Amino acid sequence: MSEIDWGALGFKYMDTNCHIRYVWRDGVWDEGTLVDKPYIDMHIGAACLHYGQAAFEGMKAFRCKDGNVRVFRPDCNAQRMANTARRTCMAVVPESMFLNAISRVIKANEEFIPPYGTGGSLYIRPLLVGSGPQIGIAPASEYTFLILVIPVGPYYKGGLQPVKAMILDDYDRAAPLGVGHVKVAGNYAASLYAHEQAKHEGYPVELYLDARTHTYVEEFATSNFIGITKDGRYVTPDSPSVLPSVTNMSLKQNGADLGLPVEVRPVMFDGLAGFAEVGACGTAVVVTPVCEIVRGETVIKIGSPEGCGPVLQKLYETVQGIQYGELPDTHGWCREV
Numbered sequence: 001m002s003e004i005d006w007g008a009l010g011f012k013y014m015d016t017n018c019h020i021r022y023v024w025r026d027g028v029w030d031e032g033t034l035v036d037k038p039y040i041d042m043h044i045g046a047a048c049l050h051y052g053q054a055a056f057e058g059m060k061a062f063r064c065k066d067g068n069v070r071v072f073r074p075d076c077n078a079q080r081m082a083n084t085a086r087r088t089c090m091a092v093v094p095e096s097m098f099l100n101a102i103s104r105v106i107k108a109n110e111e112f113i114p115p116y117g118t119g120g121s122l123y124i125r126p127l128l129v130g131s132g133p134q135i136g137i138a139p140a141s142e143y144t145f146l147i148l149v150i151p152v153g154p155y156y157k158g159g160l161q162p163v164k165a166m167i168l169d170d171y172d173r174a175a176p177l178g179v180g181h182v183k184v185a186g187n188y189a190a191s192l193y194a195h196e197q198a199k200h201e202g203y204p205v206e207l208y209l210d211a212r213t214h215t216y217v218e219e220f221a222t223s224n225f226i227g228i229t230k231d232g233r234y235v236t237p238d239s240p241s242v243l244p245s246v247t248n249m250s251l252k253q254n255g256a257d258l259g260l261p262v263e264v265r266p267v268m269f270d271g272l273a274g275f276a277e278v279g280a281c282g283t284a285v286v287v288t289p290v291c292e293i294v295r296g297e298t299v300i301k302i303g304s305p306e307g308c309g310p311v312l313q314k315l316y317e318t319v320q321g322i323q324y325g326e327l328p329d330t331h332g333w334c335r336e337v
Helices: 047-051 074-087 095-108 185-200 246-257 269-274 310-323
Strands: 019-025 033-035 054-056 059-063 069-072 121-130 142-152 163-166 205-209 217-220 224-229 234-237 262-265 275-282 286-295 298-301 334-336
Touching (some): 019 095, 054 185, 069 095, 074 121, 095 142, 185 205, 205 286, 217 234, 224 310, 246 262, 246 286, 246 310, 269 275, 275 310, 286 310
Parallel strands (some): 163 205, 163 286
Antiparallel strands (some): 019 033, 019 142, 054 121, 069 334, 121 142, 224 234, 224 275
């Protein structure tokens, strides 16, 4: 391994020692192998390439204050991947295998875990694909499950930076009764065009409304929507098309621990002006504050463009404190490797 400049890490791919790979055939997963080359030799008829049988997860491992390495809530990611596999007719990865695979690949790449105090972490990307050939539209006969890991730096090196969001009414993230609630690769492909348009117009993130009526807030392109009302309530949308975010689950619990009333309910676009703070939450960032939401000629300003609001800042610091072992893990979220 070449010397890594831990302070210069961003959020991008880097080769590490290896990834771990399992193959499912005839109803059985193999024992898994650590593979040093970052490539898959795949059949040209693989179902993932033709029919989108592909699912992934994302989580992080942290070098904690006491020197131990811990993964944040991997059991939730295992359960979510199992839900995605069932929805897309793929072989389910058992939770015990999922968690064991994480431990094996982290131990094989331990020197790539950023030291405590750098703000970095080891990003963990499980991937499940239909690797068996399937030209007729049907589930694959073979599946490949792998986990790659890469060191990443803090998303915000100078504190939480508010961003502007855009609503593009010409695009939907997910159809009603579709697959918005599971983490399939196609959801992200569907959002790319709108995301590039939003970026071109100067908006780092886009916010999607419900596909049926374009009346209710659903989620940002890659992150759940969370808001703090002016009377101090934590609100996140209730919709069957929203991906259950592990980060949002954690922030909701932390909010309740801090005494905030927590509401999971429909959030009308017309009610956005009633929020004192709005954020996009996810694994990569924990929280991204949003200071402005634009929809055509309508501009809704929320909080200050100069910095994060006090409640989201506190929630962010609480999650980060638990992840790095600086605060008590009272809910048993962190799994030691």
